[in-house]
Amino acid sequence: MKGLNKRNLIYKSLNAFTAPFKSYNAGRLRVLAYHTVVNTEIFESQLQFLRKNYNIIDLAYLESHLFNGKELPENAILLTFDDGDYSVLEFGMPLLKKYGIPSVLFIITDLIETNKSFWWNRAYTFYKNSRFSDEQIGKKISELKDLPNNMRIEELDKMPEVFTRQLTVRDLKELESSGMVICNHTHTHPILNKCSKGDVKLEVSRAMDMLESWGFQHNQIFAYPNGNFNSRAEKILKHKGISTAFLFDHKINVENINPMRISRIRVDSDTEIDEFQVKVSGLHPFLFNKFLK
Numbered sequence: 707m708k709g710l711n712k713r714n715l716i717y718k719s720l721n722a723f724t725a726p727f728k729s730y731n732a733g734r735l736r737v738l739a740y741h742t743v744v745n746t747e748i749f750e751s752q753l754q755f756l757r758k759n760y761n762i763i764d765l766a767y768l769e770s771h772l773f774n775g776k777e778l779p780e781n782a783i784l785l786t787f788d789d790g791d792y793s794v795l796e797f798g799m800p801l802l803k804k805y806g807i808p809s810v811l812f813i814i815t816d817l818i819e820t821n822k823s824f825w826w827n828r829a830y831t832f833y834k835n836s837r838f839s840d841e842q843i844g845k846k847i848s849e850l851k852d853l854p855n856n857m858r859i860e861e862l863d864k865m866p867e868v869f870t871r872q873l874t875v876r877d878l879k880e881l882e883s884s885g886m887v888i889c890n891h892t893h894t895h896p897i898l899n900k901c902s903k904g905d906v907k908l909e910v911s912r913a914m915d916m917l918e919s920w921g922f923q924h925n926q927i928f929a930y931p932n933g934n935f936n937s938r939a940e941k942i943l944k945h946k947g948i949s950t951a952f953l954f955d956h957k958i959n960v961e962n963i964n965p966m967r968i969s970r971i972r973v974d975s976d977t978e979i980d981e982f983q984v985k986v987s988g989l990h991p992f993l994f995n996k997f998l999k
């Protein structure tokens with residue numbers, strides 16, 4: 707609890723500088739990258755804050771900006787969610803709907819209509835049961851992410867399966883009708899810079915095909931799994947017809963956005979509002995990338 711208060715205090719003091727930083731960067735797009743929605747109370751206060759202080763745009767607006775030069779409003783912001791965690795439907799959607807906030811959901815197509823777990827959850831459970839500390843587990847999962855793709859899969863195959871409630875196509879349709887655009891986050895969420903060329907091609911095109919077969923129109927909008935970008939993967943994505951790709955680099959965007967390299971700021975549904983304000987303004991991303999990385 708003591709650590710948490712200290713953290714809050716730091717962000718409270720940093721908050722004095724967010725207003726000038728925000729207005730200096732008013733012309734630059736912010737894209738937020740969420741994963742789960744675990745704290746509805748804080749998440750709701752974040753949405754209220756965004757509604758009041760930013761101009762929330764939808765994906766169609768961003769696309770018109772990128773490809774037809776439509777001007778962005780001041781302090782434009784887009785909300786995105788990665789992986790398709792069930793909590794986004796259960797806890798996120800009712801609040802997004804309440805405030806009329808559009809967003810983008812990047813799904814892992816192999817998991818839809820199954821009870822398979824995210825691969826990192828399988829690893830987490832295995833190491834937890836092997837009595838590793840959370841810190842050690844974090845390290846172990848980072849090591850898995852660093853392995854060549856086939857070796858990562860071999861390691862995971864040795865671990866017992868775990869099960870997770872995943873979204874169905876029907877759930878996705880419900881999310882879509884509530885203002886969420888369903889997009890591409892590969893078929894199985896591998897780390898693309900650890901994949902062979904063939905694997906990258908397969909991962910992207912399988913996800914595109916499945917999204918299309920379920921009737922989702924935006925299979926060409928993509929987010930890099932774990933944010934791992936490289937130019938070789940980018941070339942393959944372009945060749946496969948991906949038009950727009952999002953990173954996970956904790957940055958606000960430059961004025962002239964490259965549609966294949968859209969920066970995103972990392973936030974969570976339980977990010978306390980002072981910290982959230984500092985992050986969304988771009989101040990935390992600026993400091994983080996300059997001094998803390």
Ligand SMILES: [Zn+2]
Pocket residue numbers: 788789891895930931932
């Ligand atoms: Zn992801």
